[in-house]
Amino acid sequence: MRLRGAASLFLTGSLLLGCNGSTGSAAPPPPAPVGGAVITAQNTTFDRGQLNVPAGRPFQLLFENREGAPHNVTIYDDGGQSLFVGETFGGPGSRTYEVPAIPAGSHKFRCDVHPQMSGTVTAG
């Protein structure tokens, strides 16, 4: 019986931890690096579904993770090959990714931990 009570308590705690990982702040995203882009993750969602980046030259991508859940940003070409894989980390925190040159055109980006968090990268 005591074991069952402890397990129920654990489940409740785990679910609360899972649901309340976000900081809950609605602060505006930080400024984008010069010639680069910025994106924020909160409540298992990116703050934008579109990123505009330069084509054919390296750029910086500032990624701010505002919740405890781990996230990253990975850019894929049309064939599903990764052009860039950003480090996965739990927040709150931020990383400035050094993204190598990617070809002009429209590509996909997503969080590898939560593939439903996705969008389009337009390099031009």
Next chain:
Amino acid sequence: MATLQMATRAHPRLGSHVSRAVVVGFTLATAAIHASLGGMMFLANAVGYTTLALAMVAPGPIGQIRWLVRLALMGFTAMTIGGWLLFGARFPLAYLDKAIEVALIAVLAFELWRTDGGPIGVARKAQRLLGRLAGLRTARTPR
């Protein structure tokens, strides 16, 4: 594993309690990791693990089919590892979680062998359960 085997040989009941506590501990650890990842899929996985951890210690009728709970937990864990191998992201917490899950399967296999008589013992238990269920159905069918 060697410690578990020694404990089992020295004190069969103590060994059983220790191995079950290890199973529940590993199961709750991986449930907590999945719950911390956010998103419905991971939350559902955490609920699945927690439910199975509860079933591992629940008294009464569930105690009679603990072998089936062990089997279900092994299958659930194997499916979770398979899903990660196919679609999962590679990052340090994920590797730690997979290590826990592999260890969990190893302890469950050890328990299954020692307590349930291995695959043949489990097959016999499954056959008996199916026979009982079929008997119940026959008894309930109106003539």
